[in-house]
Amino acid sequence: MLNMQNVTKIFRTDLVETRALSDFNLHVKEGEFVTVTGPSGSGKTTFLNIAGLLESFDDGVYDLDGENVRHLNDTQRSRLRNEKIGFIFQSFNLIPDLDLFDNVDVPLRYRGFNGSERKRRIERCLELVGLANRMKHLPAQLSGGQQQRVAIARALAGEPRFLLADEPTGNLDSKMAHSVMQLLKDINDEGTTIVMVTHDPSLAREAKRNIFVKDGKVSDVTHISASAPEPIASISASGARHV
Amino acid sequence: MLHLSSWEIGPIFRAMTRNKVGAVLIALQVAVTMCIIVNAVHILMERTMQMARDSGIDEANSFYLSSTGFADDFNDQVVIQTDLDAIRALPGVIDAMQINAIPISGGGWSMGLQTQPGAEFEGVGTAVYMVDDHVLNTLDLELIAGEAFKPSDIRWRQRSQRDWPAEIIITRALAENLFPEQSYQDTVGKTLYINDDEPVIVKGIIDKLQAPWVGWERLENAMLSPEQTLFSSSTYFIRTEPGRLDELMPAVEQMLADSNKGRVVRGLRSMQETRDRTYRRDQAMIKILTTVMITLTLVTALGIVGLASFNVNRRRKQIGTRRALGASQVSVLRYFMLENFLISSMGVILGAVLTVGLNIYLVQSLGLTKLHWWLIPVGMLTLWLVGQLAVLGPARRAAATSPAIATRTV
Amino acid sequence: MFNYYLRLALLSIRRNPILSALMVAAIALGIGASMTTITVNYLMSSNPIPQKSDQLYYVQVDSWDPNEPAEEPNEPPEQLTWTDANNLYAAQKAQRQVIMATTAAVVEPPSQDAKPFNAYIRLTTNEFFPMFDVPFLYGGHWQASADKGREQVVVLSRKSNDKIFGGENSVGRSLRLAGRQFTVVGVLESWYPAPKFYDVGTGAFEEPEDLYIPFLLKEELQLPNGGNTNCWKTPEDDSFAGFLRSECINYQMWVELPEEQDKQAYLAFLNNYANEQKALGRFPRPLNNRLSDVMQWMENRQVVTDDARVMLWLSLMFLVVCLLNTVGLLLAKFSGKSAEIGLRRAIGASRQALFYQHLVETACIGLTGGIAGLALAYLGLLGIGSLYGSFADNLSSLDINMVLLALLLSLISSIAAGLYPTWRACSIAPASQLKSQ
Incomplete structure (x- = not known):
């Protein structure tokens, strides 16, 4: 599904590389x-941006669903994002208007x-996340958890093969975080591939495999049994980072 | 590949209704701008058309000047004849004559002509030019019916003299005003009445000659009366060969001043100068309106640029998200262009109403003419275009937003 | 606190230099355009003699053609006949009265160096000068006896005194005018009433005449007609006297009537006079005599041109566009500061305090725009001056009233434009902006 080999990304300023x-x-x-964890600055977000075709890279090979994406132009990348990838962001990124x-x-x-197809999909996805009855509400009228559910519905609406989640529970309290995680797991059980970036090791345990990134490299891979997950706790404090 | 669904008209419109003020402000601006511009263009066209009217004379190569005698022994009649002979003899002068008033200059003499005698009948107003037999050549007029004046037709008119020569030449416009049912050729030989009951006969018809007053509704009503005037001041009108005007103007002035010390020579002016002075206010109005239109368009365009740039900045995250969700650069560009187009559309529709409203006001209270209907669609198109051009820059910057913004949390 | 707000305003303006510059430019252009046209309209419609404009009346009597009015709809003729001007003047029924006309004649200066020139002359009676408060530099006006005696006396404008006598006190000196010897009795100060209210027939904003001489010299010297001459009837004979006796109008009359009852009495006198003339076979039209005070007469003669009105309307709309523009930009600017406003609210600033803070910012922008607008208006008036030439010489100057008006207009309009954005910005709830979005 996703295959990265020797992918290298260099940020250059006048003084440093x-x-x-x-x-x-x-x-x-x-x-x-798969969850991707690692300390701040380890390269998690860069990985996510490259995996999601949001950024280009300098060296290496990246095949997404069997297609080499290295030399695609902007329009082709946009189409690929649209068709194959569903995004879930930490701050939901719903459009307020x-x-x-x-x-x-x-x-x-x-x-x-066409219109009827879109309507069918929107209703189904909102149904799936339990918000079908609030279709005409604005994002500001919802709680954080509900907003993230809308974002998930948005990510699923295009029926992507591959979901990329960036700290999806980072702005949520533990109860909401739990239900969002459960939703993601249900989606995964339906067959959608999920890659989730998080800095929270406890969340990582929920996934089938965890990749630990350090200094821009994969430094550790943990396979986790599908057995009973530990309850997720103490995540809510992460919101403070974003003031 | 273009899908109509990707034009997002519905969502853009719904998003706009949640953010009304900005959109309404731009729409209002567009509306008022359109109202001003269309009305200004209308006035401009009206003035330009007025100024483009042909006076009928060879303006480019003509000038005039006046001589006022003050010396006790000053003999008008002799001086005028001597002056005219001398001027006509100058190389480069096509012809010259004495005239009582200058076309389109603003000052002149008018009379009423009527087809039946009697004070109870209404006359048709006409400008009166007192000229001699050189008139056709000097003013570059074309005689289209009847006969020209002969030297023997010309008489001297004293200061307070009331009667008129027996025969006159009139313009085609005047002929048609006097006899609306007849063709102008048939008016030659007809008797007209001046001063209620004094008969004059139409000797000839000239194609065109404007009166001195450009604001007059009967501007092309003029008659030529075969006489030279012995008033306190005489005006000479001189037509030169092409290109010799600038050299002859001072030469004639100098010649007249030197030939007789008992007079003041003044008012040397070319017809071009006269036209400029006469239409100075219209020229000024045209320049002012043009300046207003350009600055106004600029202000509105800058306003659109300012607000659009601000909106692009404010919506950077949103744009990044859209990009991440698969919007191509073209779709983002289109989003902003379309948004502006929708706002401008509301503006120009309101603008069309305002434009007509202002025009009605101007027609009623300030005597302007009615707007040509096609100016309104042209105005609408122009403002649409201005809006699209103004938003192009910010929209391109929006399109260049990196989708990676979406994963940034702050 | 005001200083603090001022500092914050300057900071905020500097943080968004382009947006701020756009706003200042928009206000400046709007103010510049509207002040230019307001000034032209103000000067055109200004009262040239405010101290007594409601005591001076222009006299009209209807001596015109029985078949049609002098002007539609049934207006009396704009000027008087020679006969009526002299009769009404001779009656001396007003506190002061003046009859007048214009003419032109050649002036031969006494000095051999100065060349003869054609001068524009006002024929008038002696009370012209005190009645219109005309200031004298040297000497004074002639006496009533000079009017009656047709004395060859002349009052010079300051400009023509400069031209003929090099600016010296020329009272008592003589010059040749229309071939006769005239004695100078007075020289005027610079005097440019705008509009030239006492005679707007040949242009309301032309310069006053070069010389002033007694009215009856028109007949004595057979001087030509200046201004507009209109006749509805041919003169009875070819002589100059015949022309003067005719129904041709070329003369103006003003009377000074301090009280309303004086005016009523004078109007009654005019009607009485018209009836006497009817008995003599003149005045074939129904009674239609009129007294208009200075401002009414200016209104009647449409001294404010339609072009100026059109421009005024367009420029006021221009100002509206500029203000809409400013509202939009301010809205954008302030909504960009919502996080800061939320924070200030959270820290304890009252809504009122924030409102003042932003109002100060708006006022700074408005005043800057206003001052820039004044400069633009000055340029605009220079432009109008050069476009219109001599017509606009007396119409394109900014006086202190206009400067104050411009500043006030810019302040008021920018604050009006700033109110809504400021109110919107300040109605942000303290907590809403503290969370990340």
Whole structure:
């Protein structure tokens, strides 16, 4: 599904060259739920941006669903993002001026579906996240957990093969975080591949495999049994980072 | 690949209704701007058309000047004849004559002509030019019917003399005003009445000659009366060969001043100068309105640029998210262009209403003419275009937003 | 606190230099354009003789054609006939009265160096000068006896005194005018009433005449007609006297009537006079005599041109566009500061305090725009001066009233434009901006 070999990303300023990723190797199989953890500045976000085709890289090979993405132009990358990848962001990134229906509609518009198809998908996805009855609400009228559910509905609406989640529970309290995690696991059980970036090791334990990133390299891989997960706790404090 | 669904008209519109003020402000600005610009263009066109009217004479190569005698032994009649002979003899002068008033200059003499005698009948107003037999050549007029004046037709007119020569030449416009049912050729030989009951006969018809007053509704009503005037001051009108005007103007002035010390020579002016002075206010109005239109368009465009830039900055995260969700650069560009187009559309529709409203006001209270209907769609198109051009820059910057913004948390 | 707000305003302006510059430019352009046209309209419609404009009346009597009015709709003729001007003057029924006309004649200066020139002359009676408060530099006006005696006396404008006598006190000196010897009795100070209210017939903003001489010299010297001459009837004979006796109008009359009852009495006198003339076979139209005070007469003669009105309207709308622009930009600017405002609210600033803070910022922008606008208006008036030439010489100057008006207008309009954005910015709830979005 996702295959990175020796992917290298260098940030250059006039004075210094920073290797955000160097010879990064990762292989994610179809249907996997992989978490990526690591300390701040380890390259997690860079990995996420490259994996999500949000940023280009300097060296190495990245195949997404069997397609080498290294030399795709902006429009091709946009289409690939639209068709194959679903994004879930830490701060939800809902569009404040649009109601839930129109928010979930955004990627479908770029996909070029006709009106009835879009409506069918939006309703189904909002149903799935339990917000079908609030379709005409604005994001500001929802709680954080509900907003993230809308974001998940938006990510799923295009029926992507691959979900990329960036600290999806980072702005939520533990109870909401738990239910969002449960939702993601359900989605994964349906067959969607998920890669989730988090700095919280306790969350990582929920996944099937955890990758620990340090200094732009994969430094450790942990396979986790599918047995009973530990309860997720003490995540809510992370919100303070973002003031 | 273009899908209509990716044009997002519905969502753009719904997002706009949640953020009304900004959109309404731009729309209002567009509306008022359109109202001003269309009305200004209308006035401008009106003035330009007025100024483009042909006076009928060879303006480019003509000038005039006046001589006022003061010496006790000053003999007008002799001086005028001597002056005219001397001027006509100058190389480069096509012809010259004495005239009582200058076309389009603002000052002149008018009379009423009527087709039946009697004070109870209304006359048709006409400008009166007192000229001699050189008139056709000097003013570059074309005689289109009847006959020209002969030297023997010309008489001297004293200061307070009331009667008129027996025969006159009139313009085609005047002929048609007097006899609306007849063709102008047939008016030659007809008797007209001046001063209620004094008969004059139409000797000839000239194609065109404007009156001195450009604001007059009967500007092309003029008659030529075959006489030279013995008033306190005489004006000479001189037509030169092309290109010799600048050299002859001071030469004639000097010649007249030197030939007789008992007079003041003054008012040397070319017809071009006269036209400029006459239409100075219209010229000024045109320049002012043009300046207003340009600055106004600029202000509105800058306003759109300012607000759009601000909106792009404010929505950077949103744009990044859209990009992450698969929006191509073109879709982002299109989003902002379309948003502006929708706002401008509201503006120009309101603008069309305002434009007509202002025009109605100007027609009623300030005597302007009615707007040409097609100016409104042209105005709408122009403002649409201005809006699109203004938003292009900010929209391109929006399109260049990196999708990686979406994963940044602050 | 005000100083603190001022500092914050300057900081904020400096933080968004482009946005701030756009706002200042928009206000400046709007103020500049509207002040230019307001000034032109103000000067056109200004009262040229405010101290007594409601005591001076222009006299009209309807001596016109029985078949049609002098001007639609049934207006009396704009000027008087020679006969009526002289009769009404001779009656001396007003506190002061003046009859007048314009003419032109050649002036031969006494000095051999100065060349003869054609001068524009006002024929008038002696009370012209005290009645219109005309200031004298040297000497004074002639006496009523000079009017009656048709004495060859002349009052010079300051400009023509400079031209003929090099600016010296020329009272008592003589010059040749229309071939006769005239004695100078007075020289005027610079005097440029705008509009030239006492005779707007040949342009309301032209310069006053070069010389002033007694009215009856028109007849004595057979001087030509200046201004507009209109006749509805042909003169009875070809002589100059015949023309003067005719129904041709070329003369103006003003009377000074201090009280309302004086005015009523004078109007009654005019009607009485018209009836007497009817008995003599003149005045074939119904009674239609009129007294208009200075401002009414300016209104009647449409001294404020339609062009100036059109420009005024357009420029006021221009100002509206500029203000809408400013509202939009301020809204943008202040909403960009919502985080800061939320923080200030959280720290304890009252809504009122924030409101003042932003109002100060708005006022700074408005005043800067206003001052820049004044400079633009000055340029605009220079431009109008050069476009219109001599017509606008008396119409394109900024006086202190206009400067104050411009500053006030810019302040008021920018604050009006700033109120809504400021109110919106200050209605942000203290907590809403503290969380990350």
